[in-house]
Amino acid sequence: MQNHPTDSDFDLKPLQDRAIELVDAAKRAGADAGDAVVASSRSTGVDIRNGAVEEIDASENDAFSLRVFVGNRSASVSANRGGDAAILAERAVAMAKVSPENTYGGLADEERLAKQFPDLDLLDNTVLTVEEMTERARACEEAALAVKGVTKSSGSGCGRSIGGTVLATSHGFIGSYAASRYSLSVSAVAGEGTGMERDYDFDSKRHLKDLRDPQSIGKTAGERTVKRLSPQVLPTQQGTIIFEPRMARSLVGHMVSALNGASVVRKTSFLRDAMGEAAFSETVRVTDRPHRLRGLASRPFDGEGVALEDLPLIDGGVIQNWLLDSATARELGLATNGRANRSGSSTSPGTTNLTLDAGQRSLAQMIADTKSGLLVTELIGQGVNMVTGDYSRGASGFRIENGELTYAVSEITIAGNLKDMFKRLEPASEIDTQGSIHTPAIAIEGLTIAGR
Incomplete structure (x- = not known):
């Protein structure tokens, strides 16, 4: 214009x-x-x-x-x-x-x-x-x-x-x-x-x-919207869950919460004792990038004025860093890594622009390789316990049978434990760059699908 x-x-x-x-x-x-x-x-x-x-x-x-x-x-x-x-x-x-x-x-x-x-x-x-x-x-x-x-x-x-x-x-x-x-x-x-x-x-x-x-x-x-018409309810079973990128951002958000230094200090993170350990699949690499050009969460300094640089959080499935502001870092005997977010007059650790690196298989190939599972396009409720990692969310999406999307499903619950889910997590090869969390679709095998 x-x-x-x-x-x-x-x-x-x-x-x-x-x-x-x-x-x-x-x-x-x-x-x-x-x-x-x-x-x-x-x-x-x-x-x-x-x-x-x-x-x-x-x-x-x-x-x-x-x-x-x-x-x-x-x-x-x-x-x-x-x-x-x-x-x-x-x-x-x-x-x-x-x-x-x-x-x-x-x-x-x-x-x-x-x-x-x-x-x-x-x-x-x-x-x-x-x-x-x-x-x-x-x-x-x-x-x-x-x-x-x-x-x-x-x-x-x-x-x-x-x-x-x-x-x-x-x-x-x-x-x-x-x-x-x-x-x-x-x-x-x-x-x-x-x-x-x-x-x-x-x-x-x-x-x-x-x-x-x-x-x-x-x-x-x-x-x-039209694809969601006439949904069915599945019988309870186990299968592969593929989270489309919109829903994959939710899982990445749970990762971030578990890697927040404030949660580690309060002992409310199920990963609080996992620093340096392979808590994720070896295909997982997550990096916080504060200087992404035109990024929705980009900034030249953090909420305390600390200089910023890219921060690897997970590399090869191994936890590399907590998210830290100055006070949280001091309590953990560490140094801040410039992740102070400002909320009014106080600070707390947080992220800027996150990227979950791409994997090897495309979303289409993941679906084609799935014998029985679900493509999740909506999550409902807040059934996540960050202390234990227990995960239970209402969901809807599309049934996968023999490598094909067959019909819409709703009124189901997917359940597991984030500790186990993260170790089986596989990112797809195409990254969705919407928002401040850039992520591909995510596939996880062996989750419980609770239906009728």
């Missing part, structure tokens, strides 16, 4: 000034150390149903968080743009003085702070007008409704957001970055009455020109 207006007025300098002001105020109020996060965002979105605009949402938000340390004690306060820096700092210091001691707290070690900030191409200043968003959402819905068998739409939406983040610390770090995001989605319905089925498709990108076209998203949503 030509001649779009741009957000040329999105300026991080006032946010930087505000963050520095908060940190300076904390030091004057008696804090031994402190840091401040200042974030600003604005977003616009349009939802339509049956071709008519259902809702237009526009919002702007500014958030200011100050964290202070007095000895081994800490406290934090948050406010909006109008909060007085001196008053906020005095309140935070007073709170810190009566807070419990934490010998593992404190800012990140100064030598670990980022000195260079790579350009990750996260910001697209192109503005979509409400009319243009409506046009895209409507085209997406029309493409879904054009698929034979689709009876109606559950709605379509298009949105755009832009935001900036600044971090300043009392040991001299100041860093900032801005990022944009464009999104488009649609949900379709097929069938009537109790035989109705729903499915969806979507896309989300940092740059507008990378966003999939509305017709492709709508067509995919419609086709996925």
Whole structure:
């Protein structure tokens, strides 16, 4: 699209000034150390149903968080743009003085702070007008409704957001970055009455020109929905489960939770004693990549200002690293690896952009090689115990018989234990690059399929 207006007025300098002001105020109020996060965002979105605009949402938000340390004690306060820096700092210091001691707290070690900030191409200043968003959402819905068998739409939406983040610390770090995001989605319905089925498709990108076209998203949503019609219930059995990439992301998420240093410290991870062990199939390699160009979770520094680099989590099936921020690393007797995520004024370990490397067999070959199993396209419920690894989720998808997809299935449960599942996990050869978790489909043999 030509001649779009741009957000040329999105300026991080006032946010930087505000963050520095908060940190300076904390030091004057008696804090031994402190840091401040200042974030600003604005977003616009349009939802339509049956071709008519259902809702237009526009919002702007500014958030200011100050964290202070007095000895081994800490406290934090948050406010909006109008909060007085001196008053906020005095309140935070007073709170810190009566807070419990934490010998593992404190800012990140100064030598670990980022000195260079790579350009990750996260910001697209192109503005979509409400009319243009409506046009895209409507085209997406029309493409879904054009698929034979689709009876109606559950709605379509298009949105755009832009935001900036600044971090300043009392040991001299100041860093900032801005990022944009464009999104488009649609949900379709097929069938009537109790035989109705729903499915969806979507896309989300940092740059507008990378966003999939509305017709492709709508067509995919419609086709996925129609394929789900007339599902059957399987008898209870064991078989091979193949998780399509959307559902494979769920399994990768469980991996991440089990490798989170905070869970290891709390002893709530079933892999807490498995560092350096072959806890996964030897085909598994998972890497966290914070500097992926235009990545949805990319960033030039972590939530404490620590420099970032690619982090291997699993290599050849062997656990290589926990996800660590500074406090968690100190408690484990390790050094942070720059995985601090900021949540208000506090930090916790997390990921950026994850990649599960591709395997040898294609998804089509996996299906062809499966005598009896299930292709899972939807998971339901939260039946995962991260302490023991016990896994039980409601699911739907497609029956695999003698190497072919035969019919849709629903109202089943798949069950196993993640310890065993991870050791039998096989990634397919094609990687889906949607979202911040890039993953192929995943096949696991010998899972229980509980049906009628």
